Amino acid sequence: MGRPREFDTEEAIARAMRLFWRQGYEGTSLTDLTEELGITRPSLYAAFGSKEALFLKALDLYEARAGYREAALAAPTARAYAQALLEGAADLHGDKSNPPGCLGVQGALACAPESDSIRKELILRRRIGESIIRDRLKRAKVDGDLPADADPADLARYLSIVIYGITVQAAGGATRKELQSAAKLALKNWPQAANAKGRRGA
Amino acid sequence: MGRPREFDTEEAIARAMRLFWRQGYEGTSLTDLTEELGITRPSLYAAFGSKEALFLKALDLYEARAGYREAALAAPTARAYAQALLEGAADLHGDKSNPPGCLGVQGALACAPESDSIRKELILRRRIGESIIRDRLKRAKVDGDLPADADPADLARYLSIVIYGITVQAAGGATRKELQSAAKLALKNWPQAANAKGRRGA
DNA sequence: ACAATTCTATACCAATCGGTATTGAATAAT
């Protein structure tokens, strides 16, 4: 009932996502948004509630589209998982058709106190991402897929750090090749269980 | 001649640095600055010219105080250098008396187009930092301190990425211990020259 | 046809943004 919406909210969120991705939460104004989305302010507020709410929707879409993290979970071994993660990050952030960097990092890494709720939300999401990695590595250890002295929490933090570093490097204009070679280096000495094949030691 | 300045410009820059460090360039308003520095706007503009010029002075001070990068250059081997870099980053950004994260990253990682000159300046400085690492590693290779198949550019990028990752992790509230253990893991991948002692292989 | 409903568009809101004109006070050189 009532007058139907004249724009596609999903496409609007997708456009907002790219804008926030490129300029960050604080660096994106309502004027930027309404111009890019092709709608007026009252339409934006009627559809999404607030700039902050729209950002959160854009963030959800971003995480859904950065699907390499979930896809990597299907890897058979801890090492294959780590490799899928880092190569996935290098691929995504080396794709020049995307804005450079990572929305989950540069959306609001340092900001004014009035945007602190966004900053904290991003920290929370990064922590969740790291905990998913940690859980996968814990399982790998149970599977005998990681040596007894390997710490899943330390390894998950290390992988997270390399991924974040890749995104910062990408924000600086690094090419996909450059990111890929760094991902390769980061995996050179991945700990291997004693009963596993291969001669790479921990 | 004339009336002497009633505030210490060096201390003002140091205070501004911490403010920019915590809130980023765009997230720090002139009101924030004048309140924190205890001076009025005309005094700030007379002394520094503009918000942007003050930021650049603060950035210079930041780089001077993040002395671990220069100190690391004194290390005797490539590996000791890499270790000094990563442990230095973990130490600095694990110091809770500092604002979390790195000014050179979160000062302006993603921002509005009107602050793009700051963003680009930070990218330039990060590139310079990486090139210094690369030059040191090139020398190491000449010294036979790195294996023949090691690429100084790749290794420098890898180290930079881990350092950036550490700063993002620090911005999320990581402890010094956590950053240190990640630095340790990152060093496990370090290549060793064929003629060097130790049994850690590349 | 007529409500009821929900959209869009114009115009506006107080607050804040970075930056400055103006005035008076404090200093150094003469």
Added chain:
DNA sequence: ATTATTCAATACCGATTGGTATAGAATTGT
């Protein structure tokens, strides 16, 4: 003591910030 100079304080500038009140247009259900 006077003058030139440089500072600090108040008050202000136009532009922009995120957000909204109001009015009219478009739709559905009756």
